[in-house]
Amino acid sequence: MITTRFAVKSDTDFWFSLDAHLQMDELKRKIRDNMAYIIEENGEPIGIMRYNLFWDSIPFLTLIYLRGDKRGIGAGRTAVERWESDMKKANYGLLMTSTQADEQAQYFYRKLGFKDIGGLVFDIPDYEQPLEIMLAKRI
Numbered sequence: 246m247i248t249t250r251f252a253v254k255s256d257t258d259f260w261f262s263l264d265a266h267l268q269m270d271e272l273k274r275k276i277r278d279n280m281a282y283i284i285e286e287n288g289e290p291i292g293i294m295r296y297n298l299f300w301d302s303i304p305f306l307t308l309i310y311l312r313g314d315k316r317g318i319g320a321g322r323t324a325v326e327r328w329e330s331d332m333k334k335a336n337y338g339l340l341m342t343s344t345q346a347d348e349q350a351q352y353f354y355r356k357l358g359f360k361d362i363g364g365l366v367f368d369i370p371d372y373e374q375p376l377e378i379m380l381a382k383r384i
Contacts, residue, residue, distance in 0.1 A: 247320045249294070249327040252281035259283070259290045263310045267295070284311065284324045291315040294324050299341050304332045306342035309350075325357055333384045340384055346376040354380050 252260060253276060260272060260281070267275075275281035275295055284292035292311035299305035306328065311320055332340060342359060344350040355361075359380035367374045 246287055247318070247323040248285050248288075249282050249324045250285065251279045252276050252283050252293070256283050256290065260293055263293050263312070264295075264308060266308070282324060282328065284309075284320050286315065286318070286320065292320055292324065294328060296328065304328075304337050304340050306340065321353060322357065329382075329384050338384060340382045341380065343377050343379045345374060346378055351378050351380070358382050 252272075254273075256276075257269075257272065260267075260283075264272075272281065280296055282294040283290050284294060292309065292315060294306070294309040296304050296306045306325070309321055309324060329340060340359075341362075342354055343365075344354065346364070359382045361378060362381045363379045365377040365379065367377065
């Protein structure tokens, strides 16, 4: 059974086994503010999910990551649906996320009802990356 719960301090080691981008202080803040989730299968952690607020008012999914052996079993969908439900209960009406154009996640988000709303080009030396596709979904 796939479940999603808020991350707690004791999840720190598991979290950093999957997320090399977040700083410890930021994870502590996300845990405090319930902006970090642990995705579990039968009580075993298999993934993580976190978000911020875009323009301080729109929930923006910044990362969902599942262990490689746990992709394709519906865990990502279950986790995003939990996040959507939490955001709706918190009276948000719009969600956002993004993914690079060379990543498969764009198809995952579109299957979940997210729509392309634009893109960002990072061509600044030392920060170059493929087009970042921005997606949004009304809830």
